[in-house]
Amino acid sequence: EAGVTQFPSHSVIEKGQTVTLRCDPISGHDNLYWYRRVMGKEIKFLLHFVKESKQDESGMPNNRFLAERTGGTYSTLKVQPAELEDSGVYFCASSLGVVNSPLHFGNGTRLTVT
Amino acid sequence: RKEVEQDPGPFNVPEGATVAFNCTYSNSASQSFFWYRQDCRKEPKLLMSVYSSGNEDGRFTAQLNRASQYISLLIRDSKLSDSATYLCVVRRSGGGADGLTFGKGTHLIIQP
Numbered sequence: 544e545a546g547v548t549q550f551p552s553h554s555v556i557e558k559g560q561t562v563t564l565r566c567d568p569i570s571g572h573d574n575l576y577w578y579r580r581v582m583g584k585e586i587k588f589l590l591h592f593v594k595e596s597k598q599d600e601s602g603m604p605n606n607r608f609l610a611e612r613t614g615g616t617y618s619t620l621k622v623q624p625a626e627l628e629d630s631g632v633y634f635c636a637s638s639l640g641v642v643n644s645p646l647h648f649g650n651g652t653r654l655t656v657t
Numbered sequence: 658r659k660e661v662e663q664d665p666g667p668f669n670v671p672e673g674a675t676v677a678f679n680c681t682y683s684n685s686a687s688q689s690f691f692w693y694r695q696d697c698r699k700e701p702k703l704l705m706s707v708y709s710s711g712n713e714d715g716r717f718t719a720q721l722n723r724a725s726q727y728i729s730l731l732i733r734d735s736k737l738s739d740s741a742t743y744l745c746v747v748r749r750s751g752g753g754a755d756g757l758t759f760g761k762g763t764h765l766i767i768q769p
Contacts, residue, residue: 547700578759585661586701586744586759634700645691646757648700 547649549635555655561623564652568637575618581631625656661747663760670735671768677731678763680745689748690721690728694741701744740767
């Protein structure tokens with residue numbers, strides 16, 4: 544079974560540019576999550592999709608971040624325009640959604656904004 | 658007070674030794690508890706869930722103390738491959754993803 548895959552694995556962009564991160568969840572997992580880890584800090588929740596619907600986006604830092612999951616399969620997270628403080632590792636995770644079902648994480652995208 | 662607190666370490670432990678570390682949580686409504694393991698520059702991976710009665714998986718034992726609001730992880734006969742960061746993850750009641758809170762992690766180094 545393929546795991547959660549994320550693309551790209553690394554991205555280096557300049558402040559003000561746009562970056563789009565992609566996540567392909569495990570097949571059959573309706574629940575898809577985005578998390579972020581800024582250096583020196585703990586992993587923090589960004590948002591949660593159930594199929595194509597945003598269940599909770601309370602963790603999104605501001606309106607420069609836009610997440611989509613058209614068709615309820617893969618998801619994209621766009622940052623536009625990127626700022627220095629957006630640097631970090633962005634993790635995507637998926638789960639079946641059953642109570643206590645674990646999250647399966649992708650390898651993450653390491654974003655560096657210069 | 659942070660919602661989930663862990664001693665960041667690093668814990669430097671000789672191979673073969675037993676090591677234990679705790680994680681405290683502040684929200685008494687927390688319902689589910691997990692230990693995740695994260696290797697350097699890798700994604701977090703579920704190590705084990707933590708059940709009320711405590712549970713064991715090979716060399717790993719997890720325990721929950723609701724009265725004192727902490728969970729623990731004990732590793733016996735430590736191996737070099739156990740070197741990693743161990744993340745304490747707590748889920749509040751409701752079970753939604755927004756209820757998942759991560760600790761900063763405890764860095765464990767097993768030395769030959």
